[in-house]
Amino acid sequence: MERVVVYPGSFDPITNGHLNLVERALHICDRVIVAVARNLAKTTLFTPEERVELIKTALENNPRVTVEAFDGLLVDYLNSKNVNVILRGLRQLSDFDYEFQMTFMNRRLKRDVETIFMMTGYKWFYINSRIIKEVVFAGGSVKGLVPEIVCKKLQEKYEERQGKL
């Protein structure tokens, strides 16, 4: 039987930490579906379509990885894909509270769902999308922390914003 996991997130934008997790997940399962959440409570820098495109480019259209945006509940998306395993990355202890809450809520919403966690590669322990954006919009470089294409698109957003000031 094919082992498939759904790796959900905001991915605003994807970082090398996320990529590292996808690569390592492919060692233990056959396919990874990267699910980009559309309807987030927070406002995003990139549109869902831009986030999907960035991930596809960064993953060089790996045939074992599907990238899609989803609306509504994650568990409904899992049902539509006939998958019952969620993959999430863990960095520091501070991630734990939120992950704990989400895991139990998702299990309440869908009894047979399992969430599995993988530790982010040690090189990416301190980065997330939020801090990446913060550095870029303060004029710093994030080269080597995000895929090249993301670096370029972030720079464009930064320049757009500078132009509007």
Ligand code: PNS
């Ligand atoms: O990258 P993030 O922001 O930590 O990802 C959070 C995400 C997108 C996985 C979560 O917000 C989510 O699943 N959203 C979809 C709506 C939903 O199902 N919410 C209930 C889950 S507790």
